[in-house]
Amino acid sequence: MTNLGMIELSFILLGVMILLLGSGVWIAVSLGLVGFVAMALTTSLPLGSVLATTTWSASASWTLAALPLFIWMGEILFRTKLSEEMFRGLSPWVQWLPGRLTHVNVIGCGIFAAVSGSSAATCATIGKIALPELDKRGYDKSLSLGSLAGSGTLGLLIPPSIPMVVYAVTANVSVLQVFLGGFLPGLLVIALYSGYIIIWSLLNPTKIPPRDPPMPFRQKLRESAKLAPCLLLILAVFLSLVLGFATATECAAWGVSGALLLAWWSGTLTRKNFLESIMSATRLTCMIMLILAGAAYTTAAMAYTGIPAALATWVQGQELTPSMLALYLSIMYIILGCLIDGISMIVLTAVIVLPMVRQAGLDLVWFGVYLIIHVEMAQITPPVGFNLFVLQNMSGRDTFTVARAAFPFFVLLLVAVFIITEYPQIVMFLPKLAFPD
Known part of the structure; x- marks a missing residue:
């Protein structure tokens, strides 16, 4: 145990993380080793006991029980070609837009976000459908990866969302x-x-494949009819959650049951597809849960170092207007997003930040959405952005290549934060409409 200052300790831990990731060490192992170094430098507690309790708590969380179910639901839709039909149903309607099928990444993630509640699950499910198709058609790899990484974060912002809960x-x-x-x-x-994709495509016309041959309107409608099973499933799960008929985990179980039923009804569910969907969902879940376990240990170590609390205390010590407070909190959360996972960002800083927010007169519902957008940023921020890891495994590219592709979408999330800060009624319109008192 040493008496390092906060700044020195922060740079040491960040350097260790970058060194480990750059050396090709597994993500979860890198996170665990950073947590080990942080604990060794700041506390005399038994490191093994902390590792055991934190990793078990992270893995046994009831809220996370929905994650493998939603991933399995996506795997069923993918393996039985139902999700491919969703892709084909959306494709005819975006051909006229600059960027063409890359808009399907955005819209498809938006649709799937309405049932997944998880950024990684959304990114993985739509990525499994979209990446091979976009590669086959010759779309720019950077735009494909970036739009998937950014759009995958919609799983946190569009309800149901575990971080929102x-x-x-x-x-x-x-x-x-x-x-x-x-x-x-x-x-x-x-x-x-979508606006960014349009502008990028207009500036880089040679990197976008030519438009498909025009499709008659009736044929477009026939293709779009293939969206109906997915949309009905999404609507049923979503309404069950919003109307209070079921918890997120129960909705996930209903979603899997509905996906299996639709696959059986369409005649595309085979024993091979069923087993492959289970195995693929298991592998992806294990990857994500292992990363979560490593992140939990690092998060516990960060709490002992006092770095998150020190950042929040520093912000509290400044006499700031609500807009300036939002700016400083954005800086703090962006830094934290490079070190810890989104749920830990919420929990670790809540004790200090929430009283400041109340004192500044900011609505806590508005602040919740503001915070969730920063959690979205953390999903595409190296070195611990989960969406980057998911796409790294799916595409075979390294983490920082995917991060460069995702950077424009990180900037767009900052733009969204600025817009809702200047126009908070964008967030508050529906809550006030539903709860006028």
Whole structure:
């Protein structure tokens, strides 16, 4: 145990993380080793005991029980070609837009986000469908990866969202109000992403394949009819959650049952597809849960170092207007997003940040959506952005190549934060409409 200052300790830990990742060490192992170094430098507690308790708590979380179910639901849709039909149903309607099928990444992630509640699950499911198709057609790899990484974060902003539930419990606000607050900002982010793709495509016309031959309107409708099973499944799961008929985990189980039923009804569910969907979902879940376990240990270590609390205390010590407070909190959360996972960002800083937010007169529902957008940023911020790891495994590219591709979409999330800060009614319109009192 040493008496290092906060700045020196922060640079040491960041350097260790970059060195390990650059050396090709597994992500989860890198996170665990950083946590080990942090604990060794700042506390005399038994490192093994902390490792055991934190990793078990992270793996045995009831809220995370929905994750493998939603991933399996996506695998069923993918293996039985139902999700491919969703891709084909959307494709005819975006051919006229500059960027063409890359818009399907954005819209498809937006649709799947309405049932997944997980950024990694959304990114993985839509990525499994979209990446091979975009590669086959010759779309720019950087735009394909970046749009998937950015759009995958919609799984956190468009309800149901696990981080939204965590925030609502922590801040003692209505879960449904936070869910409703995320709708319009979710549409705003979708519009920003599609707008960027349009501008990029106009500036780089040679990197976008030519438009497919025109399709008659009736044929477009026939192709779009293939969206109906997926949309009905999504609508059923979503309404069950929003109307309070079921928890997120129960909705995930219903979603898997519905996906299996639709696959059986369409005649595309075979024994081979069924077993492959289970095995693939298991592998992806193990990858994500192993990373979560490593992140949990690092998060516990960060709490002992006092770095997150020190950042929050520094912000509290400044006499700031609400807009300046939002700016400083953004800086703090962006830095934290490079070190810890999103749920830990919410929990570790809540004790200090929430009283400041109340004192500044900011609505806690609005702040919840503001915070979730920063959690989205953390998903595409190296060195611990989960979406980057998912796409790294799916594409075979290294983490920092995927991070460079995702950077424009990180900037667009910052733009979304600025817009909802200047126009908070974008967040508050639906909650106030549903709860006028």
